[in-house]
Every structure is written in structure tokens, then in C-alpha cells.
Amino acid sequence: MDMQVNVRFIDNLEQAKAEIRAIGSDTAGIGLMAPKGVHRVLKISGVNPKQANIIKQEMLSKGGEAAITRGAVDHSVETTDVLLMATLKQYRAFIDKLKMQPFGLAKLAASISEALDNLEGRKVRVLNCRGKELEIGRRTLVMGILNATPDSFSDGGRFMEPAAALEQAHRMVEDGADIIDLGGVSTRPGYSEISIEEELSRVLPVLERLVQEITVPISIDTWRAGVAQEALAAGAHIINDQWALRGDPELAGVVARYQAPIMLMHNGQDSNYRDMMAEIAGFLRQSIEIARQAGIPREHIIIDPGIGFAKTYEQNLEVLRRLKELTVLGCPILLGTSRKSVIGNTLHLPVNERVEGTGATVALGIACGADIVRVHDVKEMVRVARMADAIVRGGAGEG
Template sequence: MTVPPIRCGGGVIEFGRRTMIMGIINMAPDSFAGDGLAGDAEAAEARGREMGAAGADLLDVGGRSTRPRASPVDVEEELRRTIPAVRRLAGIGLPVSVDTTYSRVAAAALDAGAVMVNDVSGLRADPGMAPLVSRTGVPVVVMDWEDRYLARDVLHDTATFLRERIRAATAAGIAETQIVVDPGYGFGLTLAQDFEILRRLRELRALGRPVLIGTSRKGSIGRVLNLPVHDRLEGTAATVAVAIVNGADMVRAHDVRAISRVARMTDAIVRGLAERVADTT
């Protein structure tokens, strides 16, 4: 099932023809992936330009780490880290998403040029977030971040949660056609549950919304391969390929050049894109 496009800024993001690549730009100093820019807006712009040249379709800018036991960040600090970077990135020609659970940060980012909100709390952390998204009409990513260690059927529970969040969002005035869902790979899940989500990802297509997934450099890869966070590219590539085979519309990536190539190759196999590639053999 192909999902309809979402309106984003002055254009649209279409799904189904190929996998969209969301480049990750961490402005926190304690990013789990070890790539945090600690609020350096100039470095963020440089990284964004590199990601655009490497194949990113949009950029996701966040000002705090979501890893377990990360230090909490208040609104003012997140604003300080995030908004100058968003302002600079908005000028490079790619849609910019802001990764935040604070409505004040989201509002400031939208004013600075962002065109999408990525709320890992599923619009639950801040009661002002849903009204903001409704009022501005921007696309929003809603993620399942519930702890599901004891779940008997993790995909069923995740789908149920996301379906409820879609209902809550539309009740708040958000157009359903502007909602993207994220199953929350690596959040409150066991290793087996992470991989079950990958294997059964296509079941989320029943929600009728684009599916975003972020496996990049996650702990599950490190546990299987016994590798540190900076050495998980091949493992990330494997998870991305499986996610695309099983229905992902968009993937988050730190290593955009490599993951863009993985996505292009996988798309050529599973989305029928091979017919559009010149036969050079």
C-alpha cells in the first residue's frame, strides 16, 4: 500500500517510489552516537551541506540526547543549542525537521525555518505541542517510546499505541495526512523486540501513514557485533536494508552517503527501480 505524500514547506515529500533519507544532526554534547556538535551552528551547517551532497532528502536537528540516563535538558538550553543551527540549515535547500518534545522549541524552530516536527513522545510530553502542529499545519512524526520489555506481542502493542496517537492528533486538529509514524526502534525494547519490529515492520502499513525508522548506530547493533558506536556502519546498513524490504518509507541516518547507497540498492531490488537503471552490463 502506497501512502499519500505529505506537504512539507513549499513542496511535498512523496513515498513509495524510493526510500527517503533523513540526516541526523545532533546539537547535544552527549549524543549516544558520538557525533554531537554541542550547539555549534556553523558546524551544523557544514554537516548539513555534506549530508545534502551525500543524498539526504531532509535533515533532523535535535538539541538533547535521548539515550538512556542522558542528562536532562531544559527548554532554554535546548533553544540555545538548536535554533541557531536550524536558522543556518534552513538556508541550504533541504527541508529541516526539529527533534524535540518541547512546544516552545518547536515553535522557535518553525519560526527559524524548520518545516517539520519530530516528537519522540508521540505528542504526549508537552500539551502545547499538538495545538502548535495543528495551527501551523506542518508534518509531525509521532513515535512510540513506551517501555515494552514485558510485551507479549510488541508489534501489536506498538501499532495500538500509534493508532491511538493518530486519533489523538486528529482530535487536536492535525490533518491525518500530515502524520508520520515511528515504532521507536531501540527505545524501551529488548534486543529480540528490536529485531521483531524490523521483521514485522510491514504490519504498520495498516495504519495508512508513512513509516520512519531510526536504527542508525543503535545499541542492538553493538550488542550483536560487539562494536563501539563509531564502528557500526555495516550493522546499520543491514538493519536499513531489512527495514526497507519490510516497508519503511524513511530512515534516519548518521552516515548519509553509505546509507543512501544502501537504500538506492535495496530500492532497486524491492521497489522495481531496476527498470529505471541503465543496463551497463
């Protein structure tokens, strides 16, 4: 038989070990070689020239590479980005040396180590939703959207009445929804702001019926501490905050007191970015820290890239294309693309004809790291998620 050359794409250490094991190497050899089989590229921002030159010197000494701007060499710039390129074996040796360096580099070494750990594949974890448990990571969870609003872009006014909302929630659970996300305020472009009293009057009557009859956790889509307080007191399980604790400074404290999980979505006032994915990650990293400072444990935090918020059409596509980069934060990722304008603008279809486009974003989102998908068409997207899981998670979508 002629010799052949094939390729293997290795994403993490376990895959590297499996490939080497399949060759027939012994246990000691697998342990030594596997860290050489995983290559990572990390980008660090805000590095001063003194730090940058030490980083480059130490990484080069370990056999890796560090790209810095030219001006960092002669200190003609104030800061530079650094692009690190190395195998896990090289990173380990580099981190050990960086820990011994001054100028804040020991702290950076810890951050690099944490980032590398977060990139080692999906972790299966149990999310305690105030007594209801959700297993995240084994399969993709589906969150069904329930809008108690008259002006939602997709189904405004259909589920304002508690009886109609309850019927829809039951339908979504029967179709496979793992979470019901109840919202009382539209977030469509050009929406009208409403008072906290109006939001509560829409949400609470529906919520009171849901917590009595619906078996899955109920999430409340709100950024207001007052609404979260009343909803959690009435039995809600999760808070879904479209402003990632930036809209109301009291919200983090409320969520912490009720020991509820929180979903933090990237948002902003404009779409002007120098390095979009780095800035989205930075925004979410700051929100995670706000949550933790308030007493919300990291294991209660879910992140959302905010498709359709503070992003142009092209930027929304780029976020979807690069979604995997957010796995560096180490939190489960929620993806909400259902029927959104990025689909309408791509396929030139009205809201009620975007199910296939939504399915494409769900499938590719799961392949790129999404753990939860927020959707209107639950039955169809459960099927998409199960098929995607069977491919991406090695059969975890079965059953």
C-alpha cells in the same frame, strides 16, 4: 516438456491481477479471480464473546476462518482475540454481512475494510512540508541526523557550533539526504534532562543558518511544544516527536497551527508487553487520533516503531522482523536504527564501526515497508537505499 510446479508469493491485489493476466485470462476473469489470490490474516483484540461468535459464524459462512478462544463459545471469558483468515473475496462478503450486525460490529467492519485497504502496497503521496514538498513512496527517503548536543551517543559535541553544523548539513545534502533532522537533546540511555531554554539555545542558532542555506526540509527532533513553536516560527518544516504527542499535551496544537507534518514515535516506560506488535500499533493508532483531533490531517502523519526505546535487545530484533505489520496503520513508516545498540549487541562493535550493521537494518527495513530511514552515515545509506529500492520497488531506486 514435463509439467512443473512453481510458487508465487502474492502480496496485494495488483500482483494477483498481474499473475493472472500473464496466464492469458480475459479481463472479466482477472476481476473475478484476483481477490481470491490474496490471503490476509488479521488479528482483532478486545472482542467480547457475543461479538466473537457472530464474527466466527459470518466468516465461516463465507468460506474463511476465525480462530477464537474456547471460552468465547460458552461465554466463560470476558474477551478474546480473534484471528481472521480469508481471501480478499471472502473478506468483502464478510464485511458486507458484518455491517448489518449489532453490538458495534458495523464499526468493526469499517476498521477491517480500512486495514485491508492499507495493506494494498505502498502508496505514492506528496508530503507538504510547509512549502517544501517530499514525494513519499516512490523511493526511500533518507533523513540525515544532525545532533547539536554535547552528549549524543554517536557524535556528541561535534556539531554544537552553527558553522560546523551547517557544514555537516551541506555535506549530508550533497551525499543525498532528503531531510535534515536537527536535535538539541540526547535520547541515549542515561541522558540528562535539560531545560527548554537550554534546548532552544542549542537548536535555534543552528536552525537559523540551516533554513537560509539548506534546500531540503529541516525536521526538529523535540517533544516540547515550546521548542516546536520557536522552531516552526524560525522556519523549520517538520516536527519529529519521540513521545508521539504524549510528552507535552500542547504540542499537537502547535503543529496543527503551523500546518507542519509530524513524526510519531512509539515509546514507553518499560518493555513489558503481552502482544508487543499489537500494543505498538495501538499506541501509534491512539497518537494518530490525538493528532487528528488537534487538527493535524492524516496525510501529515508519519509513524516510527521506536527502535531502541522501551524495548529489549530481542524485542528490537522482533520489531525489525515484523515491521511490515505496521503498514496496517496506513501511514508512511520512518525507521531509525543507525548505529544503535541493537547493532552493537549483535556484532559486538563500538558505535563508530556499525555502518554495515546499519546497512543491513536499512535494507531489510525497506523490504518490510520503511519509507524513510534516519541515519548518520548518509552517503553509505543512500547507496543501500537505492539498491534496496531497485529490488523492492521495481527499479524505483535508479537515478
